[in-house]
Amino acid sequence: MAELLSVRDLRVRFHRAAPGRCAVDGVSFSLEEGEILGLVGESGSGKTVTAMAVSGLLPRRQTEASGSVTLAGRELLHCTEAQLRAVQGSELAVVFQEPMTSLDPVRRIGPQVEESLRAHTRLSAGERRQRALEAMAQAELPDPEALCRKYPHELSGGMLQRVMIAAAIVSRPKLLLADEPTTALDVTIQAQILALLKKLNRETHMAILFISHDLHVVRKLCRRVAVMRRGRIVETDTAEALFRAPREDYTRQLIAAIPTRDRRLLPEEPGEEASL
Amino acid sequence: MSFAAKKLITLIITLFIVSLLAFLAFQIIPGDPTTDLLGTEASQEARAALRAELGLDRPALVRYWDWLTSFLTGDMGESYNYRLPVSGLLGEKLVITGVLALMSFLFTIALSIPLGILAGSVRSPALDKLVAALDQVVMSVPPFFVGILVCYLFGTVLRVFVPGDFVSYTQDWGAFLSYLVLPALSMALPRVAMTVKMLRGSILSQLGEDYVRTARSRGLTRWAVLRRHVLKNALLPVITFLAVSAAEIMTSSIVIEQVFTIPGVGRLLLSSISNRDFPVVQAIVVILAAWIVAVNFVADLLYQAADPRIRLR
């Protein structure tokens, strides 16, 4: 299979951070077409910053990034904003953690779902609407026609996350970046969203970079998992191998922590937190 | 019940209370209007006759009801001073002040919204500081001092404007409107500064919201994100603020009319206060209050139309 995403020696430093402290410190990994890769680590391990770098959402004024991120052969880290925008929302789509706040509260669902098409294609209003309805049906949203006319506050968190997924797949991206998409949802909804992502991956051959602090969730979805800690990837393996025979102590601790997954695993070290 | 109907009922109740208060306020006045009209030497009989003529001998609530019902039919009573119907005195002046206030309000919107968007969307620390500092200074200049400065600059230095050379709309609409431009701008200027500050803050805080990140992740340009998502959200608090502005423009027009010697409602109000001509004062206060209540009503409806989240409540 062909390589879709390649991250080489990615380093990200925030201008405000202490000298020498990098939020992401030499991360390399790659993702093949149609693959699902899990990126796990506790909060502050740099996984979200990595995701931001991949999706081109790092605030350029406040950060310094080196290395390379290429998507289907196109460099995303060192390119103009226009080149970046051409990829964002067409070949690369993102689903965020907080569905409740990730949608514009004063606009209806319909236009928000088809927004990527508006930005990237010359489809007519009718065609866009058709594509949006298809995407919403794919995201297993009931009665898409009626849903299009609703406002975000009228829907539940699980529904909103499906809307976000529909808005992400409407432009048929090659890569879906899911940043803790299930963390803000309760457990039954979590399982449904995971099943949906798996189905979409199978049906549309869309690659998924799935970011989570929760190994348990990652194990359900991903074939391959990369474990991040303090800005570096400490271990990459298939999910089964990782669970059967973890090579790193840290991975072992993460696995051991699954039943009580909210407990902090390591003593907090000042300056290591790179929360966004 | 629909939102508008609920608000309309609140509006009517508020207007009722306001008119009652305005009426009662003038019942507890120390001093007797008959003394002002007849002088201190007048006989008791002459006073009693005048009181009966003016209707001052009946209970306050009865008079309130009479006053309210006739007010609603357009009869606002008679001026003590001029012995003319108040409605006749007010007619032309209401139009003058109304046009002045409207013009000023339009200037406020036309200047502050584009400037606010510009100040909120350009990311430059130097410009940020400049805008903030300029805002503070302009906000600190009272509208009537702006008026005096304008008179000085355009009247004395540039000699393109003659303060006091007012022409009423009954003679020449063009001259009337062109005379009002500078007064309207003087009132608008401090308001523009406040609105720009408000809108800029609102835009900057909205830019930090999650939905902006979502829009950017779809490859929208900064301008498209601003236009399609941020603006509508950022303008919501500004609607309420502009309603307050509309009310305050009405009151600052009272002072601005004095600066530019415009014979509007404000000047009539002042002379009526000085002459203790209470039917006129009362009528003006009720009209201004009704205006303020009505503006807030419209603002509520606009807000409701713009923010879908309100409709559920």
Add this chain to the structure above:
Amino acid sequence: MRQQPKGNAFFYLGGAITLVMTLLILVGLVWTPYSPSAMDPAAMTCPPSPAHLLGTDNFGRDIFSRVLEGAGTSFLIAVGVVAIGCAAGTLIGALCGYFGGLPDLVLTRVCDAITAFPSFLLALVIVSVMGKGASNVVLALGILFIPSFARVVRGEFARCRDLNYIRSARLMGVGNVRILFCHILPNTRSVLLPALTIGFNNAILSEASMSYLGIGVQPTQPSLGSMLSDSQTYLGSAPWYALGVGGTMVLMILGFSLLSEGLQQRSRRSG
């Protein structure tokens, strides 16, 4: 002391302006370079010079001295207004916020209704009913300023009422009065200080507008507003008169508004 956030230039600049203006005004209350009412036929309508910092008016009176006196009047009126509004507003707001119930509901509604109207318009009505004069202006504006203070204080007290340290104080048997004024009141500082500075500015502005219109203080007692009205007549011959008076007013207001902006930024960043 927590580390001061940088970029609070507003606070220091506003503080400096306010300090200088206040000092000038306080000095002006006891001493002015010339007698404010002394006419000098030899120096009528002189432009600003070292002898007369802001020039003289058409009677040869020193404008700087008159401005000091007028600013003093305006300042004292504003202080009086804010004192009445703040004291009564804090008391009402504290009781409403802490005890709640029906009185709270009624008073909150009344305050909302009053604040919906521009205080200047209401003050005009009150003064027209009660008569002109400095004390009536202070009283009218003071009463009208009560709701704005009551509102912010009420909010803080209602919030603090259920905080744990207040609950534990109650459990330890601390009296209501002591809780209100020793435990909660100091915490309202962050909202009360900006309200004070904004209120002060509104008071200066309202008084100036009223005096400008001739329904504020009596003409015998010059305030910035009545002087501005005077000066407008001589705009052609002595523009420095209006500029001096108006500039003083702008500086007073600017100082306080910068101060309040700085205070708000400070509480936003630390809060």
